[in-house]
Amino acid sequence: MNNDLQDYLHALVVEQGLAKNTIFSYRQELTEFFDFLKTQKITEFNKIDRYTILNYLKYCDEQQKSRNSIIHAVTSLRQFFHYLLMQNKITADPMLKIDTPKSAHHLPQVLSxxxxxxxxxxxxxxxxxxxxxxxxxxxxxxxxxxxxxxxxxxxxxxxxxxxxxxxxxxxxxxxxxxxxxxxxxxxxxxxxxxxxxxxxxxxxxxxxxxxxxxxxxxxxxxxxxxxxxxxxxxxxxxxxxxxxxxxxxxxxxxxxxxxxxxxxxxxxxxxxxxxxxxxxxxxxxxxxxxxxxxx
Known part of the structure; x- marks a missing residue:
């Protein structure tokens, strides 16, 4: 699974030309997801379903992650599983019935x-x-x-x-x-x-x-x-x-x-x-x- 992650990140650089900071963000979010999978004893992509994703999002919420952080995580997962589907690494995309949370509208914190x-x-x-x-x-x-x-x-x-x-x-x-x-x-x-x-x-x-x-x-x-x-x-x-x-x-x-x-x-x-x-x-x-x- 980690090899597939590295291949995906490499593809983002070579095929999409994404900036270094964007790649870093994707790597960090997907690594956190992989860490969660370990706690669930999931070692194969095909064993990940919609409920796995929902449990992960619930876990993120329990960790008091911000709404926007969770939105970024959903986006990262959606793109990653689409890549896996295109590479025939999975037979079904678990993100298909996952809605992206609405963005939290709040004013930025400023200093006097x-x-x-x-x-x-x-x-x-x-x-x-x-x-x-x-x-x-x-x-x-x-x-x-x-x-x-x-x-x-x-x-x-x-x-x-x-x-x-x-x-x-x-x-x-x-x-x-x-x-x-x-x-x-x-x-x-x-x-x-x-x-x-x-x-x-x-x-x-x-x-x-x-x-x-x-x-x-x-x-x-x-x-x-x-x-x-x-x-x-x-x-x-x-x-x-x-x-x-x-x-x-x-x-x-x-x-x-x-x-x-x-x-x-x-x-x-x-x-x-x-x-x-x-x-x-x-x-x-x-x-x-x-x-x-x-x-």
């Missing part, structure tokens, strides 16, 4: 300017890793980069003298965006001192490094951010994507038009960007209710 400042003050900038963390947070908040774009940012992508950086986003689309003076300042400090210390004489093309002089991982950013947020005394569920949400919301609240924010975020469809207009309206309502005497 005070909360952003509290987070930025946490890293100890007297230490190389503290300078790296401060720089990373400044860059993510100043540009709205996705966490995958941040870890894959290379030295060649920086045009600090022009106040620009470039990145490869979803669908391997390149976009060039401005970066503010504060983030440029911290990048300059980091690149001229702390990064060289982290390199330890090695060579690495990526901007953000771990303590061993290697490319910082997505998991590394998540782990560090959780610790920083806790130390800042913030109780919100903050993820790296929260900084991206906060970036977009800050721009709209200060008068940026939706098309500009769409370009900066790298959204192919403006409807994806429009959710932030609801966030800003919610913020305006909260401010009105708090400060207007007739509210």
């Amino acid at each position: 300017s005070k909360e952003i400042e509290a987070i930025l003050r946490v890293p100890d900038t007297n230490k190389p890793l503290g300078i790296r963390d401060r720089t990373l947070l400044e860059v993510m908040y100043a540009t709205g980069l996705r966490v995958s774009e941040t870890v894959n940012l290379k030295l060649d992508d920086l045009r600090l003298e022009m106040g620009l950086i470039s990145t490869i986003g979803k669908g391997d689309k390149q976009r060039i965006m401005p970066i503010g003076d504060v983030a440029i300042h911290w990048l300059t400090v980091y690149l001229s001192g702390a990064r060289k210390q982290l390199l330890r004489g090695q060579d690495c093309p990526f901007v953000f490094l771990n303590n061993h002089g290697k490319q910082l991982t997505r998991q590394g950013i998540w782990k560090n951010l959780k610790a920083i947020v806790k130390k800042a005394g913030i109780t919100k569920n903050v993820t790296p994507h929260t900084l991206r949400h906060s970036f977009a919301t800050t721009l709209l609240e200060n008068g940026a038009d939706l098309r500009t924010v769409q370009e900066l975020l790298g959204h192919s469809d403006i409807s994806t960007t429009q959710i932030y207009t609801h966030v800003t309206k919610k913020h305006l309502t909260e401010v009105y209710n708090k400060y207007h005497p007739r509210a």
